[in-house]
Amino acid sequence: EAQVTQNPRYLITVTGKKLTVTCSQNMNHEYMSWYRQDPGLGLRQIYYSMNVEVTDKGDVPEGYKVSRKEKRNFPLILESPSPNQTSLYFCASSSDRDTDTQYFGPGTRLTVL
Amino acid sequence: AQKITQTQPGMFVQEKEAVTLDCTYDTSDPSYGLFWYKQPSSGEMIFLIYQGSYDQQNATEGRYSLNFQKARKSANLVISASQLGDSAMYFCAMRDWALTGGGNKLTFGTGTQLKVEL
Numbered sequence: 026e027a028q029v030t031q032n033p034r035y036l037i038t039v040t041g042k043k044l045t046v047t048c049s050q051n052m053n054h055e056y057m058s059w060y061r062q063d064p065g066l067g068l069r070q071i072y073y074s075m076n077v078e079v080t081d082k083g084d085v086p087e088g089y090k091v092s093r094k095e096k097r098n099f100p101l102i103l104e105s106p107s108p109n110q111t112s113l114y115f116c117a118s119s120s121d122r123d124t125d126t127q128y129f130g131p132g133t134r135l136t137v138l
Numbered sequence: 139a140q141k142i143t144q145t146q147p148g149m150f151v152q153e154k155e156a157v158t159l160d161c162t163y164d165t166s167d168p169s170y171g172l173f174w175y176k177q178p179s180s181g182e183m184i185f186l187i188y189q190g191s192y193d194q195q196n197a198t199e200g201r202y203s204l205n206f207q208k209a210r211k212s213a214n215l216v217i218s219a220s221q222l223g224d225s226a227m228y229f230c231a232m233r234d235w236a237l238t239g240g241g242n243k244l245t246f247g248t249g250t251q252l253k254v255e256l
Binding site: 056058060065066068070113115117127128131132 | 182185188242243246247
């Protein structure tokens with residue numbers, strides 16, 4: 026089954042404690058992206074990757090890091106989480122065809138105390 | 139800069155009736171794509187329908203259709219014969235082909251919460 030998986034689905038942590046949210050896709054997609062969703066703001070792109078070892082900032086990259094060492098994986102790293110990073114996070118992937126939709130993971134609900 | 143506007147924070151519709159969710163967009167580029175996603179209370183994002191800026195006909199997918207009015211820069215989602223399971227948050231999104239380095243970035247609206255009533 027074609028899918029994007031994220032782990033963990035739920036996470037409660039404390040300020041400053043480094044964490045990683047994993048994302049994996051099994052569709053051999055070139056493009057992967059991270060979004061955060063906040064009430065009243067919709068989804069905003071954090072970082073994206075066009076292919077292995079190619080990453081770039083989205084609209085709200087501050088406080089986040091990513092890496093793309095393998096095509097299927099695109100982890101999101103919070104080196105020193107802060108309460109304003111409490112949010113619902115989505116990983117998404119798509120092929121590089123213009124008309125292809127993005128496939129979203131199930132979401133990770135992060136709370137930073 | 140791209141922008142997506144959804145002016146209806148919440149809507150109610152009776153079961154079996156049709157409902158239109160509004161979406162307007164702003165872009166200076168001639169080539170773009172418009173998407174609608176559904177987010178039920180469980181949280182996942184479900185792709186519903188896609189319209190390309192050069193498509194001559196309005197997109198349809200089952201009970202979903204997209205009323206695309208290019209000159210007015212609107213891309214309204216029409217759901218026919220509403221069902222209780224249609225209760226969810228609906229997001230309009232746009233992808234701009236001309237973005238260099240932006241890849242397949244989607245710009246999202248703030249969403250419309252739809253409630254289907256008996």
